[in-house]
Amino acid sequence: MSLDLTDVTLTYPDGDTRLTALDRVSLSVARGHLTAVVGPSGSGKSSLLAVAATLVTPDAGTVDVDGVATAGKGRGALAALRRRAIGIVFQQPHLLPSLTAVEQLQVMATLDGRSPAGARDRARELLDAVGLAAQAGRRPHQLSGGQRQRVTIARALMNDPGVLLVDEPTSALDHERGAAVIDLIGRLTRERGTATVLVTHDRDHLAAADRTVEMRDGRLHEVA
Numbered sequence: 283m284s285l286d287l288t289d290v291t292l293t294y295p296d297g298d299t300r301l302t303a304l305d306r307v308s309l310s311v312a313r314g315h316l317t318a319v320v321g322p323s324g325s326g327k328s329s330l331l332a333v334a335a336t337l338v339t340p341d342a343g344t345v346d347v348d349g350v351a352t353a354g355k356g357r358g359a360l361a362a363l364r365r366r367a368i369g370i371v372f373q374q375p376h377l378l379p380s381l382t383a384v385e386q387l388q389v390m391a392t393l394d395g396r397s398p399a400g401a402r403d404r405a406r407e408l409l410d411a412v413g414l415a416a417q418a419g420r421r422p423h424q425l426s427g428g429q430r431q432r433v434t435i436a437r438a439l440m441n442d443p444g445v446l447l448v449d450e451p452t453s454a455l456d457h458e459r460g461a462a463v464i465d466l467i468g469r470l471t472r473e474r475g476t477a478t479v480l481v482t483h484d485r486d487h488l489a490a491a492d493r494t495v496e497m498r499d500g501r502l503h504e505v506a
């Protein structure tokens with residue numbers, strides 16, 4: 283599998299005790315597959331993504347990304363693994379206001395040492411893939427909310443990651459635009475072969491998923 287969480291437990295300090303945000307959670311996602319994670323507020327969905335993204339180290343259990351065991355790795359090695367192997371899409375687009383859509387993507391690649399021409403070609407190809415070829419020269423304020431979210435999805439794919447983690451990408455969108463973004467994530471998962479985990483509140487969006495799991499009080503349950 284491209285993403286493997288095994289018996290992951292994560293706790294946070296909570297007064298004199300600790301709150302268990304993830305309770306022996308195991309989840310494996312293969313390349314080309316989309317797993318949707320639903321569940322009530324506070325059930326541990328964002329914690330699950332943070333652990334999968336190697337941004338938070340669990341108290342117990344293991345996280346393997348693209349066949350690489352992350353246990354015991356230092357910050358530098360984890361940052362390098364994230365840049366190479368993990369694409370992350372947050373709830374809010376987090377775009378740089380002064381850059382055009384194509385530049386938002388190019389920055390990622392240039393940071394990674396790709397040649398400027400190679401970065402531009404890949405950025406244009408990805409903007410085309412998310413339906414924004416005509417908007418490549420626009421800045422964030424000249425884009426709709428859905429278009430901004432598409433730019434962040436394209437940006438997350440710049441380094442051709444094996445793992446794509448997406449946190450509530452539709453929370454700022456109306457239902458129709460939200461559904462279109464989820465469909466796009468499903469299509470890109472299959473076309474680009476990412477192991478994708480999508481946190482969503484909206485159960486109407488689950489048709490694009492190969493599998494749906496539900497978090498409840500830090501535990502993961504299969505949804506029939």
Ligand SMILES: Nc1ncnc2c1ncn2[C@@H]1O[C@H](COP(=O)(O)OP(=O)(O)OP(=O)(O)O)[C@@H](O)[C@H]1O
Nearest residue numbers: 294295301303321322323324325326327328329330
């Ligand atoms: N940094 C933190 N310190 C202490 N407790 C935290 C921290 N982050 C999250 N928690 C707690 O851990 C539990 C799981 O939170 P998490 O953010 O993973 O839930 P969620 O399912 O993503 O919720 P939502 O749908 O509201 O975003 C909650 O009880 C939350 O209050």
